[in-house]
Amino acid sequence: MKLGKEETKRLFLAGTFALAVVYAFFNGLLGPVLRDQVAKRKSIAELAPQIQAAKLALAKAQESEKAAQSAKDVLAQIAQMTPHGAPVAWFPPQVAAAFKTEGSDKALTRLVGETPEKEIAGYDRVSWAIELPRIEFFSFGQALAEFENSHPLLEIYSLSIEGNREAAETQRVLMSAQHLIKK
Amino acid sequence: MALRLNLYHEIERDKRAKSRDPLKLGILAVLFAGAGMLSYYFWQLGVLRGVEQDYRLTRAQFEELVPKAEAAKKSEQEWANVVKAKERLLERMEERFYWAPFLAQVSRVVEGDVQITKLSGEVQAAKIRRCNIAVEGVAAGHDPRKTAEQLRVAIRDELQTRFRVVNATFRTLEESPTPASINGKIQGTALFQIQIQVASGEEAPPKPPTRKKR
Numbered sequence: 001m002k003l004g005k006e007e008t009k010r011l012f013l014a015g016t017f018a019l020a021v022v023y024a025f026f027n028g029l030l031g032p033v034l035r036d037q038v039a040k041r042k043s044i045a046e047l048a049p050q051i052q053a054a055k056l057a058l059a060k061a062q063e064s065e066k067a068a069q070s071a072k073d074v075l076a077q078i079a080q081m082t083p084h085g086a087p088v089a090w091f092p093p094q095v096a097a098a099f100k101t102e103g104s105d106k107a108l109t110r111l112v113g114e115t116p117e118k119e120i121a122g123y124d125r126v127s128w129a130i131e132l133p134r135i136e137f138f139s140f141g142q143a144l145a146e147f148e149n150s151h152p153l154l155e156i157y158s159l160s161i162e163g164n165r166e167a168a169e170t171q172r173v174l175m176s177a178q179h180l181i182k183k
Numbered sequence: 184m185a186l187r188l189n190l191y192h193e194i195e196r197d198k199r200a201k202s203r204d205p206l207k208l209g210i211l212a213v214l215f216a217g218a219g220m221l222s223y224y225f226w227q228l229g230v231l232r233g234v235e236q237d238y239r240l241t242r243a244q245f246e247e248l249v250p251k252a253e254a255a256k257k258s259e260q261e262w263a264n265v266v267k268a269k270e271r272l273l274e275r276m277e278e279r280f281y282w283a284p285f286l287a288q289v290s291r292v293v294e295g296d297v298q299i300t301k302l303s304g305e306v307q308a309a310k311i312r313r314c315n316i317a318v319e320g321v322a323a324g325h326d327p328r329k330t331a332e333q334l335r336v337a338i339r340d341e342l343q344t345r346f347r348v349v350n351a352t353f354r355t356l357e358e359s360p361t362p363a364s365i366n367g368k369i370q371g372t373a374l375f376q377i378q379i380q381v382a383s384g385e386e387a388p389p390k391p392p393t394r395k396k397r
Contacts, residue, residue, distance in 0.1 A: 043242075050249065071268070145287075148282065155275070156306075
């Protein structure tokens with residue numbers, strides 16, 4: 001089959017038009033759609049680990065909240081162990097009452113210092129110097145055991161027991177203690 | 184043999200030529216390809232709608248969860264502080280040094296031929312609760328030094344039942360010129376000072392050895 005000149009020209013034009021249409025289709029129609037798909041899929045893939053991490057963080061936070069709730073209950077119980085108000089107003093009478101035994105002199109309790117506790121937020125470390133000028137050793141031992149048990153946030157850091165020269169059957173006690181008290 | 188004459192051969196040739204017209208075939212091919220391309224385009228458009236829907240859902244989930252997680256992280260720090268405060272307080276309560284049982288143990292081993300004149304001690308504030316105690320007194324007997332030694336050993340043995348580490352050593356032990364009367368008998372005396380060191384609590388585990396670089 002032999003094509004005429006006019007037909008060749010028309011075929012060439014049709015081919016060029018077809019190429020233009022194909023180019024326009026891929027570049028103007030299908031191209032943006034495919035690019036959009038890729039971009040959206042990439043965004044989904046980027047968000048997925050962040051969502052997973054957020055879910056994990058929420059689950060972890062829920063666990064921490066549970067633990068914190070039980071810790072808060074314990075802290076509330078501990079806080080109830082100490083009376084409200086300035087420690088110097090209620091602690092010395094407690095010491096005097098604890099070591100009040102027959103034949104003993106009144107306990108002398110002095111506030112030495114008060115600093116915020118660094119390791120435990122919301123608590124102050126209160127230092128006391130306690131002097132019991134005249135006690136009897138065995139009744140003192142019993143009173144001390146009761147005192148230590150009834151004040152779980154108090155620790156006696158130093159203790160000195162010395163016989164009284166004027167009354168040999170009695171002793172003089174000096175103690176220094178640190179007390180954790182809720183602000 | 185019959186002779187067959189085709190009088191329409193020209194018309195048929197024209198017909199055949201028309202049906203093989205490359206322009207017509209080309210137009211048909213282009214139309215076919217165009218229909219295929221359009222179908223593919225609409226199919227991909229549908230896929231894109233699905234992906235966009237997924238993206239919207241994911242984005243909504245992200246926008247809902249991430250601020251919650253950030254808020255939870257901030258609260259978590261507060262909760263961690265509460266838990267830490269509780270643990271520290273309980274640790275303090277459980278690890279403190281109790282003096283009353285210590286005094287009970289010491290008084291249990293002091294016999295009638297020994298008089299304690301002074302007892303003083305100090306607790307070191309650390310994870311391992313070390314306590315240094317000085318016990319001063321007078322020991323009496325036929326051999327007062329031996330009486331004092333018996334007291335030192337008795338104190339050490341008694342305290343070993345409660346504390347992990349116990350050291351009891353004489354700081355001073357010297358005979359006194361002043362005699363003592365025990366049960367009506369005059370006996371020699373010795374002045375002593377016993378230094379006691381006790382430790383309780385758990386030591387931190389040792390660090391694993393680091394491998395030296397070659």
